[in-house]
Amino acid sequence: MPTATYAGRQVTVNDEGFFEHPQDWTEAMAPEIAASAGIDHLGEDHWRVIKFMRTQYEQTGSGPTVRLLGKSSGVSVKELYALFPKGPAKLAAKIAGIPKPRGCI
Template sequence: MPTATYAGTEVPVTDEGFFTDPAYWTEQMAPEIARESGIDPLTAEHWKVIEFMRSEYAEKGTGPTVRALGRTSGVSIKDLYRLFPKGPAKLAAKIAGIPKPRGCI
């Protein structure tokens, strides 16, 4: 299984770089994952989405789709694409340290 090192901690990830166990994630890792994905710096808006993604995963066992994220996170779909340009649900999930949401390609 592949691993990645963030904030000095080695974590197991999928071939696409998603955490296999969200329990390994820490807030200190998020800026490194974001930079690796072309987002720097993380703003308060980014953190709102990241925290929402983690909360949804904890509650439902999967991250929300882009539509659900736009409807329920308090951030519009247009803003989601501005914040996470290469696929909001997928990229936000990666930065939030949760598995890739169902339905993301």
């Protein structure tokens, strides 16, 4: 399995860069993961989505879809695409250290 190093800690990732063990993720890792995806700064709305992603994963075992994010995270779908331009659910899941949500390509 490939590995990546974030915030000075080596973690196991899959071939697409998603964490194999979400419990290894820390908030300190998020800015580095975001930067590697082209997001230079994580603002309040980014964090709202990231925390929502983690909570949904912990409760259901899966990350939410874009539709659920837009309905329940407090950030509209339009804003999600502005915050995470390369696919909100997929990119937010990667930054949040959870597996790629079902249905994401």
